[in-house]
Amino acid sequence: MKLFGFGSSPTSVTHPSQGDGASDPLSHQDEGLMAEMSFLDHLEDLRWSLFRGIGGIIAITIACSFFSGWIIDELLLGPAKADFFIYKLMGFDAKTLVMQNRVLTGQFMVHFGVILSVGIVLGSPIFIYSIWKFIEPGLYKTEKKGLRFAAFFATFFFMLGVSFGYLIITPVAIQFFSNYEISGMISNEFDITKYFSMVTMWAFGTGVLFELPVVVYFLAKVGIATPERMRGARRYALVVALILGAVFTPPDPFSMILVGTPLYLLYEISIFVAIRVQKTRAQAMKAAAAEPEPDPS
Secondary structure (H helix, E strand, O other): OOOOOOOOOOOOOOEEEEOOOOOOOOOOHHHHHOOOOOOHHHHHHHHHHHHHHHHHHHHHHHHOOOOHHHHHHHHHHHHOOOOOOHHHHHHOOOOOOOOOOOOHHHHHHHHHHHHHHHHHHHHHHHHHHHHHHHHHOOHHHHHHHHHHHHHHHHHHHEEEEEEHHHHHHHHHHHHHHHHOOOOOOOOOOOOOHHHHHHHHHEEEEEEEHHOOOHHHHHHHHOOOOHHHHHHHHHHHHHHHHHHHHHHHOOOHHHHHHHHHHHHHHHHHHHHHHHHHHHHHHHHHHHHHHOOOOOOOO
């Protein structure tokens, strides 16, 4: 990372990097222009980057409010309906949940919470892009490539996890709890605020769990997660995957395996990620060792 060059101010000038990620020597004129970017200038750039990112999220949230009816009826309450398309694909004999509002502000908070959550998810790329444009001038070419790779796969695995949590875990859990009875005298009627919080936890919690390969990528970059260590911890990874499957799903073996299996597969994928990172690090170290030392004269 370059010492100067953060921010998008016109006075921030960086020299094009070479193919190997190293910068050419800067001229005195370039150094003078870059020196004009003080610490306070960087803070000002950061402040405006945050404003732009948060403004993007607010704009998307306001836009989502115009589609709140569809978002709540079809997206949030979709798994609560017996005709949800996933039940047909799974062959479930599903039933529609009976929903109730037991708190005075319940429906208002759910309405506001749903719109805000969807707005944050859809607006987060704008926020990330704004922060990226702030730090991009201070990165070498190889650093930019690595961060773009990590950002793409972090987004991919998060969205994959959210989709899995919403389309698989949520319907299975809803039908399990809606059909579970300890006595015929007790009917299952669910509070809308609890329903919203559980659907959010199942969807976004799974999205976070699916970030495992991305976490391993960064740990492998600093030499903490090595392929040898991860292969030796396979048995523990299987146990942890099953435990997480039991925590995030109803307490039955089918649901536990349903979630634990993809989590363990992600662990195996993470081993290949660690192997790839280790090979790249070894090649970089070999290339650096082969470079001739600079002539003092």
